[in-house]
Amino acid sequence: MNLHIKLRDGFRNDTVTMRVNGDEVYHKSGVSTRLAISYADAVDIPIEEPVVTLEVAVQGGPSESAEVRVRRTPFVEVWVQDGVMELRRSDEETPLL
Amino acid sequence: MSQRDPTDSEESAGQFFFEKSDASAVYSEAEVVEPTLAAETEIEGEAAALFPIPIVPGPITLAKRPVSGRYNGTLGTFQLELRVDIDRTRPMNRLSGDFFQVSGGTTSYVGSFIVNTPTITVTTTQVVARGLGVYTFSAGAPVVEVTIPRRTVLQAQAPATVRFFTTGGAAGATYTCAFVSMYFRTVRLEIDRTSNITTPVFNSYNTGALPSGGAARSLSVVAAYGEAGIEMMPTGASDVVNVSEAGANTSWSDAELHASMQRHFSLWRDLPQWAVWLLVAQNHDLGGGLYGIMFDQQGKQRQGCAVFHYGIGGTTADKQRLQLYTYVHELGHCFNLLHSWQKSYATPPVPNRPSALSWMNYPWNYPGGGAATFWARFAFQFDNEEIIHLRHAFRNNIVMGGSDFAVGAGLGREVLADPVRDESGLMFNISTHKKSFALGEPVVLELALSSTQPKGRRVHTWLHPNCGMVKVVIQKPSGAVVAYDPLIDHLVGDRDGMVSIGDVIHDSAYIGFGKGGLYFDQPGNYLVRAVYAALDGSQAMSDIIRVRVRYPVTAAEEELADLFMGEDQGTLLALLGSDSEALDSGNAAFDEVLAKYPKHAMANYVRLMRGFNAGRAFKTVIEENENRLMVRAPKLEESEKLLAAAAESGVLDPVTTRQTLTALASVQINAGNEKAAALTANKLTAMAIRTV
Numbered sequence: 001m002n003l004h005i006k007l008r009d010g011f012r013n014d015t016v017t018m019r020v021n022g023d024e025v026y027h028k029s030g031v032s033t034r035l036a037i038s039y040a041d042a043v044d045i046p047i048e049e050p051v052v053t054l055e056v057a058v059q060g061g062p063s064e065s066a067e068v069r070v071r072r073t074p075f076v077e078v079w080v081q082d083g084v085m086e087l088r089r090s091d092e093e094t095p096l097l
Numbered sequence: 098m099s100q101r102d103p104t105d106s107e108e109s110a111g112q113f114f115f116e117k118s119d120a121s122a123v124y125s126e127a128e129v130v131e132p133t134l135a136a137e138t139e140i141e142g143e144a145a146a147l148f149p150i151p152i153v154p155g156p157i158t159l160a161k162r163p164v165s166g167r168y169n170g171t172l173g174t175f176q177l178e179l180r181v182d183i184d185r186t187r188p189m190n191r192l193s194g195d196f197f198q199v200s201g202g203t204t205s206y207v208g209s210f211i212v213n214t215p216t217i218t219v220t221t222t223q224v225v226a227r228g229l230g231v232y233t234f235s236a237g238a239p240v241v242e243v244t245i246p247r248r249t250v251l252q253a254q255a256p257a258t259v260r261f262f263t264t265g266g267a268a269g270a271t272y273t274c275a276f277v278s279m280y281f282r283t284v285r286l287e288i289d290r291t292s293n294i295t296t297p298v299f300n301s302y303n304t305g306a307l308p309s310g311g312a313a314r315s316l317s318v319v320a321a322y323g324e325a326g327i328e329m330m331p332t333g334a335s336d337v338v339n340v341s342e343a344g345a346n347t348s349w350s351d352a353e354l355h356a357s358m359q360r361h362f363s364l365w366r367d368l369p370q371w372a373v374w375l376l377v378a379q380n381h382d383l384g385g386g387l388y389g390i391m392f393d394q395q396g397k398q399r400q401g402c403a404v405f406h407y408g409i410g411g412t413t414a415d416k417q418r419l420q421l422y423t424y425v426h427e428l429g430h431c432f433n434l435l436h437s438w439q440k441s442y443a444t445p446p447v448p449n450r451p452s453a454l455s456w457m458n459y460p461w462n463y464p465g466g467g468a469a470t471f472w473a474r475f476a477f478q479f480d481n482e483e484i485i486h487l488r489h490a491f492r493n494n495i496v497m498g499g500s501d502f503a504v505g506a507g508l509g510r511e512v513l514a515d516p517v518r519d520e521s522g523l524m525f526n527i528s529t530h531k532k533s534f535a536l537g538e539p540v541v542l543e544l545a546l547s548s549t550q551p552k553g554r555r556v557h558t559w560l561h562p563n564c565g566m567v568k569v570v571i572q573k574p575s576g577a578v579v580a581y582d583p584l585i586d587h588l589v590g591d592r593d594g595m596v597s598i599g600d601v602i603h604d605s606a607y608i609g610f611g612k613g614g615l616y617f618d619q620p621g622n623y624l625v626r627a628v629y630a631a632l633d634g635s636q637a638m639s640d641i642i643r644v645r646v647r648y649p650v651t652a653a654e655e656e657l658a659d660l661f662m663g664e665d666q667g668t669l670l671a672l673l674g675s676d677s678e679a680l681d682s683g684n685a686a687f688d689e690v691l692a693k694y695p696k697h698a699m700a701n702y703v704r705l706m707r708g709f710n711a712g713r714a715f716k717t718v719i720e721e722n723e724n725r726l727m728v729r730a731p732k733l734e735e736s737e738k739l740l741a742a743a744a745e746s747g748v749l750d751p752v753t754t755r756q757t758l759t760a761l762a763s764v765q766i767n768a769g770n771e772k773a774a775a776l777t778a779n780k781l782t783a784m785a786i787r788t789v
Contacts (some may be wrong), residue, residue, distance in 0.1 A: 009438075009439065026788075034394075034503060035436070035441055036390060036391040036394065036430050037383075037390050038436055038439065038459075039383070083603070084773065093409060094459075094461055094462075095388050095459075095461065096383070096387045096388065097387070097388040097389040097427065097459070
């Protein structure tokens, strides 16, 4: 199964790192939100374990971690608002427009 | 470019004024209609049996027309588009307007204003709204007063009289504006579809089909915008875009969408205009979770958007509702509307409104209930702040192709704005022969004038900014906009000629230094635009070009930048050299360039300048000399050597190269070297450029 992660609002030419159970699964510079669709980037990560710890960090900025039950909530959105990061878990993909 | 203040009465002195009429007195009599004797007589017939009680005839009051809408007026060379928003549907109690200036065959946008809190006085005869405006420019008379006679439904809409006043109460300009439309803006809408969509293009949705927060009605995209006061006028064109334009994967990238917009949008032009393109497609590269996108975020932005039927297509009520929502939402982005929860990202920022029951929200993000609650409460409308933006935003902050997405700040008077109408029959192009310049390197603009009319156009051929008939505007990397002010203004006489179709008149101009000092004095991206003042008064605008000034990387580039970037050096380059002692420091710097960097490309600009100067006599007024005049004779041999080297260097632009060869041939003739002059003339002939 896959963990589907979307970076949404609040990114501006940032370097973003994601770790699953401590292993780096994503590292990218120049991440910026496209305001017209409230979207910066997305990544699908193959997961074996039913429960994982997801950590997301913006270099020099906020970070957050959360436990994710991958079968129940395989969709995670990462929002940064007012300097605070929030990981929103969901059982279905949130549309963009 | 010689814009004046459209609010100031001084600006319109001696020009046409509309007569002010006491319209209120005229129409006050019309609001109450007394029944006629004939009407009474008719009632006495059959009706008398039905109404045994005698009828006492009384006045019949006719309803008055609302006054809100769009008005247009002219004062001298200025045009005013006025928007009055004090009655009709969801009045926002505001006045706003855009000024334009007409010059010959061109109409240019000047600026906008809005009155956010007018005092509104309604009598039986007229409506008066008055308040202090906020302007995109420094208005001399910023107080706006709009007076509109009230008319009955049987009468035509009355014109609006717009008077501007200073804050001290002195009268400024007065415009009389005829009623144009009940809509505040009119936008042409073109909807194309791709060849592979599997569900119909959306038409309309009955908002009563599912629970909602508003009255049941049939809503199309056009009707939804109509309720907001915006007239969407379908163009009638409707292309089917072959999905092959999306590549082998049949899903669209933003770049592919942009390319297809340029190919299929019948109204597409790379300038601000009230026209928008919507493509109904099946898939985007970002997958089925993307319902729509305002993809146009390059060049002149917000001219096109797309919706993707993979996620929203279908004929069930919920899909129809979702299509209506998505179509209106994406077009909203083209009007520069941000998502409800992202308003703080606007420039300037405004508070976020995540709970807004608006077309610009995401139903599934709605706080306190998500999509089901949102739909149950949603009345299918924009929120009030969005309505104000749609009706009253400063023109460039809303017009498609205006300010970049999310940028809503007024940038002052729009000196780099495109004309909104151009019937000059001329095309004026500017360019640089290099993609980028070293710091300190002379920035030379190539100017080219041509006719767009088959019969050609009579033009003056003063293309150099020194002559005052061409103005150049430079936007610096900091965003500051400055007008290039030549070091010396040449007073010029008549020099007219016909430019035929296919014929081009060229000139080149060094614009690196002028009365404003050094114009390209720091690394970064500059925007440059020029405008040619035609014989009939038209303002033929060039495209905006980007001039990049590179950061010096090597020690040599650093030193050359220092050697070129001085006031004296700028003056010498502008004058094409001088013997003046006052410019000794500049000449010393250029001596150093030739001594230390003789093979560097930039040394050729020094040779060019020195070659021109050496080829002519130089007169110096000297106090001690009896004749007060010392004449240095032309140094023809030195001049020939320098000009030949500069012309052969390949560093100069073609027009300057031709001018250099012309000067070289002249020097060679003066030196009696006719054989060399003939060879130079041959090189000139090979460069088939018509210069002035």
